[in-house]
Amino acid sequence: MSQNKGRKPPxxxxxxxxxxxxxxxxxxxxxxxxxxxxxxxxQWNYGKTEIPRIYEPRLEQYLQQKFGQPNLSLRExxxxxxxxxxxxxGIQSFMFPGWFVAQVDEEFLAxxxxxxxxxxxxxxxxxxxxxxxxxxxxxxxxSVVPVRFVQACVHGHISDINWRYFVHRGASCVGELWLDEGxxxxxxxxxxxxxxxxxxxxxxxxxxxPKSKELxxxxxxxxxxxxxxxxxxxxxxxxxxxxxxxxxxxxxxSNAYFAQTSTVISLPSSDAAIKEAVNLVYEDFLQYAExxxxxxxxxxxxxxxxxxxxxxNDQIWEEVKQRKSGARPESKKIxxxxxxxxxxxxxxxxxxxxxxxxxxxxRSLDGLPDSLKASVDxxxxxxxxxxxxxxxxxxxxxxxxxxxDGELQLDVAPAALGLETDWFPAIETKGEGILxxxxxxxxxxxxxxxx
Numbered sequence: 001m002s003q004n005k006g007r008k009p010p011x012x013x014x015x016x017x018x019x020x021x022x023x024x025x026x027x028x029x030x031x032x033x034x035x036x037x038x039x040x041x042x043q044w045n046y047g048k049t050e051i052p053r054i055y056e057p058r059l060e061q062y063l064q065q066k067f068g069q070p071n072l073s074l075r076e077x078x079x080x081x082x083x084x085x086x087x088x089x090g091i092q093s094f095m096f097p098g099w100f101v102a103q104v105d106e107e108f109l110a111x112x113x114x115x116x117x118x119x120x121x122x123x124x125x126x127x128x129x130x131x132x133x134x135x136x137x138x139x140x141x142x143s144v145v146p147v148r149f150v151q152a153c154v155h156g157h158i159s160d161i162n163w164r165y166f167v168h169r170g171a172s173c174v175g176e177l178w179l180d181e182g183x184x185x186x187x188x189x190x191x192x193x194x195x196x197x198x199x200x201x202x203x204x205x206x207x208x209x210p211k212s213k214e215l216x217x218x219x220x221x222x223x224x225x226x227x228x229x230x231x232x233x234x235x236x237x238x239x240x241x242x243x244x245x246x247x248x249x250x251x252x253x254s255n256a257y258f259a260q261t262s263t264v265i266s267l268p269s270s271d272a273a274i275k276e277a278v279n280l281v282y283e284d285f286l287q288y289a290e291x292x293x294x295x296x297x298x299x300x301x302x303x304x305x306x307x308x309x310x311x312x313n314d315q316i317w318e319e320v321k322q323r324k325s326g327a328r329p330e331s332k333k334i335x336x337x338x339x340x341x342x343x344x345x346x347x348x349x350x351x352x353x354x355x356x357x358x359x360x361x362x363r364s365l366d367g368l369p370d371s372l373k374a375s376v377d378x379x380x381x382x383x384x385x386x387x388x389x390x391x392x393x394x395x396x397x398x399x400x401x402x403x404x405d406g407e408l409q410l411d412v413a414p415a416a417l418g419l420e421t422d423w424f425p426a427i428e429t430k431g432e433g434i435l436x437x438x439x440x441x442x443x444x445x446x447x448x449x450x451x
Contacts (some may be wrong), residue, residue: 038093073424265385
């Protein structure tokens with residue numbers, strides 16, 4: 001992210017690959033003095049440059065069909081700007097949660113006789129006028145930390161707990177709240193919210209009971225998409241067609257965020273060369289063409305002419321026309337195409353050149369022990385491999401998954417990455433690997449190994 005003179009530096013930096021896993025839109029991140037929720041796709045700032053696109057036709061076509069968006073594309077997350085005078089790039093985030101616990105060293109003696117560490121619990125609006133600090137009874141400034149607990153639902157919605165409503169069970173009281181913690185702080189039955197004014201005190205474990213309604217009906221809050229009410233939506237119903245209630249969620253828990261991704265391996269095709277040529281100049285020139293005559297006109301530009309090489313204007317126009325028309329039918333499943341390509345091709349697939357995405361060759365089975373020869377049909381050494389991974393959604397509480405064929409399973413309610421966007425964030429990774437398919441007839445395992 002750019003940091004020119006007089007500009008506040010960014011709160012932190014994250015690798016592009018992490019944005020599609022642990023720190024994507026809607027995820028929560030702890031910073032030294034506060035906690036944030038990562039902004040959605042509408043809060044991704046690319047500066048004044050074109051959003052860098054990743055081309056992977058098989059994945060694009062699959063997602064276009066899956067989500068019913070014929071113009072859906074794949075884009076890289078914004079990269080850090082290396083120009084200190086250039087426009088800032090990066091991802092906007094929002095402070096979340098909005099309730100904090102003051103760092104004071106006090107004790108509370110419960111009616112049971114047990115002593116608890118107790119700390120004031122208050123919203124940011126009461127701390128902001130004092131520079132985000134808490135004034136204790138001696139008028140000394142104390143630092144604060146974000147409260148560990150928030151509320152969320154299975155549809156991905158998330159918001160602050162209404163602490164006053166919770167401790168007073170809906171009654172009206174404006175007394176100062178305190179968080180009483182006993183033991184190590186991991187036992188919800190030993191964590192209480194207490195009102196100093198009326199003396200009401202309630203264990204946090206009340207919000208963890210099965211099918212608990214203590215945190216109220218979900219209001220569809222999506223703070224990663226910007227301020228309410230524009231970012232909120234109707235929550236909907238659960239699997240039993242009933243209203244969805246909020247559930248207690250620990251911000252740092254492993255079930256707070258699950259990225260839902262779809263991945264394909266780039267495979268060579270007969271028209272790979274023309275696709276690569278069009279990729280070089282599509283965004284800047286060819287996407288505006290309306291026919292072969294426009295291709296000929298664009299070709300007068302040196303950059304376009306060098307990129308298109310010996311391909312005819314008609315050939316280029318056919319490729320451009322297919323891209324502009326939207327999704328093309330893909331009858332085979334993602335992983336089925338990949339395994340069939342590796343198993344049915346001759347001794348070599350692709351080209352072993354630095355600028356190529358895929359090259360694989362068969363390894364001779366000569367010299368293998370007889371025990372392995374009885375089970376292995378083929379060994380394919382993949383020297384060059386390009387994998388494209390796109391994040392399409394995320395969930396909370398329950399992890400999404402893809403089946404063995406690489407198909408997305410949308411049984412778990414997914415949450416939106418942005419407001420009315422026609423693209424998904426994606427990254428490409430290059431590497432290598434080995435495929436060793438087992439024989440269905442001879443293998444004691446009775447199944448094929450996947451790449």
